[in-house]
Amino acid sequence: MMTERKLATLLRREGYKVTPQRRAILKIVTETHDHLTPAALYERVQKAQPHIGLVTIYRTIQILEQLGLICEMHAERTSRSYLLKRASEHHHHIVCSGCGTVTDVTHCELEKLQEQLAKETGFEIDGHILEFFGYCRQCQRLKAE
Amino acid sequence: MMTERKLATLLRREGYKVTPQRRAILKIVTETHDHLTPAALYERVQKAQPHIGLVTIYRTIQILEQLGLICEMHAERTSRSYLLKRASEHHHHIVCSGCGTVTDVTHCELEKLQEQLAKETGFEIDGHILEFFGYCRQCQRLKAE
DNA sequence: CTGGGTGCAAAGTGTTTGCACCGTG
DNA sequence: CACGGTGCAAACACTTTGCACCCAG
Numbered sequence: 001m002m003t004e005r006k007l008a009t010l011l012r013r014e015g016y017k018v019t020p021q022r023r024a025i026l027k028i029v030t031e032t033h034d035h036l037t038p039a040a041l042y043e044r045v046q047k048a049q050p051h052i053g054l055v056t057i058y059r060t061i062q063i064l065e066q067l068g069l070i071c072e073m074h075a076e077r078t079s080r081s082y083l084l085k086r087a088s089e090h091h092h093h094i095v096c097s098g099c100g101t102v103t104d105v106t107h108c109e110l111e112k113l114q115e116q117l118a119k120e121t122g123f124e125i126d127g128h129i130l131e132f133f134g135y136c137r138q139c140q141r142l143k144a145e
Numbered sequence: 146m147m148t149e150r151k152l153a154t155l156l157r158r159e160g161y162k163v164t165p166q167r168r169a170i171l172k173i174v175t176e177t178h179d180h181l182t183p184a185a186l187y188e189r190v191q192k193a194q195p196h197i198g199l200v201t202i203y204r205t206i207q208i209l210e211q212l213g214l215i216c217e218m219h220a221e222r223t224s225r226s227y228l229l230k231r232a233s234e235h236h237h238h239i240v241c242s243g244c245g246t247v248t249d250v251t252h253c254e255l256e257k258l259q260e261q262l263a264k265e266t267g268f269e270i271d272g273h274i275l276e277f278f279g280y281c282r283q284c285q286r287l288k289a290e
Numbered sequence: 291c292t293g294g295g296t297g298c299a300a301a302g303t304g305t306t307t308g309c310a311c312c313g314t315g
Numbered sequence: 316c317a318c319g320g321t322g323c324a325a326a327c328a329c330t331t332t333g334c335a336c337c338c339a340g
Contacts (some may be wrong), residue, residue, distance in 0.1 A: 017314050019321060038304080053322045058305065075274060079304065091247050094268050103266050108273075113254065117277065121248050125279035129220060130255075131222045132262065134270035160340050162294060183330080198297045201331065225331065 002084060004030050004092050006111075007069060016063060023061045024048040034100030035073045035081040094132040098139030105132065149175050152214060161208060169193040170205045180226040185211060186189035192263045218247075219274050239277040243284030250277065 001078045004026040016022075028044045029036070036044075036085055042057045061082060064070045066086040075095060083093070083102050105110045118125045135143060153163045161167075171209040173189045174181070181189075187202045206227060207216045217227045220240060228238070228247050237250040255273055263270045280288060 010295070011315090013278050015319090019320065021321070032271060034234070051322080054323060055306085055323085059320080072222075077217075077225070094266060094270065095264060096234045097271075098266070103268065109258065111264045115275065117239060117250060118279075121239060122282040123241070123248065123277070123279045124285050125239065125277050126242075126281070128275065128277045129148070130273065134261065134263075134268045134272070137267040140269050157340090158293090164339070196297080200298085200331085201296060203300065204295080268305070 002030055002069075002086060002098040007064075008016055008067065011063070014067060015098050021052050021056050024052065025057065029064070029070065029082075032084070034078075035083045035095065035102050035104065036074070037079045038079045039079065055066050067107055068094065073131065075131050075133055092132070096132065096136040096139055097133050098135050098142065103116075103136070104131075115119075147175055147231060152209075155212065157206070157212065159212060166190075166197050166201050167205055169197065170202065174209070174227075174229050177229070179230045180240065180247050182221070182224040182226045184224065186227075194265075206232065209223065218276065220276050220278055233273075237275040237277070239279065241281040241284055242278050243280050243287065245282050248281070248290055250275075 005025065007026045007030065007129065010027075011022065012018055024045045025041065027048070032044070033098050038054065038057050038061060040053070041061070042054050045052055045057065052065060056105045061070070065082070069085055071093070073083060073093065073095065087104050087106050089106065090108060092108055094103045094105060096102075108130065110130065114125050114128065117123065119140060149168065151174065152171045153168060153226050155165065156171075157163055164262065169190045173186060177189070183199065183202050183206060185197050186206070187197070187244065190197055190202065206215070210217065214230055215227045216230050216238070218228060218238065218240065227262070230235070233249050234251065237253055239250060241247075241250045253275065255275065259270050259273065275280060
């Protein structure tokens with residue numbers, strides 16, 4: 001389980017300072033189970049740190065991404081969106097179109113397909129993005145009402 | 146094989162007018178084997194239609210997307226990017242990180258995995274995005290030099 | 291000849307950068 | 316107390332919209 005505290009330690013270890021603003025960002029990021037756009041993260045962090053700037057959000061996201069602590073989501077068209085990396089191994093996501101909740105898919109069996117495709121196409125394949133979307137249990141119920 | 150002419154017919158059939166600008170766009174789209182950002186498409190179309198506006202590119206892309214004639218790519222971060230839909234069935238892409246060439250992956254075997262995930266997670270999964278990237282034969286050679 | 295299409299300019303979004311001041315380590 | 320971090324404003328990049336004129340059907 002990744003906590004605000006652990007993230008702070010990791011940042012410090014990498015030579016980054018841990019400021020109240022960053023602490024507030026880390027808190028929201030660890031507590032949130034849906035993917036966050038910079039704007040959404042900003043809105044939530046503002047409740048704890050009213051004077052924080054959106055710029056700080058962008059800069060902190062960039063650091064967290066570089067350190068591999070958050071994942072970028074791909075399905076969103078309008079803005080980037082991120083999620084705390086909960087699994088350390090290679091994994092994918094199922095995103096709820098209703099509430100945005102993200103569930104990890106840790107068993108990715110694409111290596112075989114990838115090898116097969118490499119043979120067929122001559123490509124040297126070095127990665128893939130995969131994302132599922134649909135409705136989580138709760139949102140299915142809401143839809144049905 | 147999708148041609149400029151076939152696309153024009155489809156547009157007309159849907160009640161859209163076929164103008165010289167649109168014709169030029171359709172030509173580039175059918176001839177191109179790498180994915181195109183609006184800006185890249187603009188640049189290429191300008192050679193045939195020097196006075197075309199970027200806005201026309203955006204509006205035509207929107208129509209083609211609505212009619213399901215082009216696919217949107219997901220891996221690009223900075224700008225949207227599109228590709229002529231060559232296979233009519235559900236399929237995915239392998240994108241070359243060197244030259245941008247896109248190869249179709251028509252045998253997508255994710256339905257099984259998707260069903261399994263649905264059972265495990267309780268999600269009602271109604272879609273996925275999948276994209277491979279790597280280097281095509283030619284770009285592998287160039288890298289090796 | 292009419293309604294959709296075009297191109298310009300301008301406005302709207304999302305993101306990045308320059309710079310002076312601030313506060314962590 | 317030095318140097319990275321912050322916040323403001325401004326710049327930047329991409330996309331959309333308003334409007335007058337144009338041309339395909």
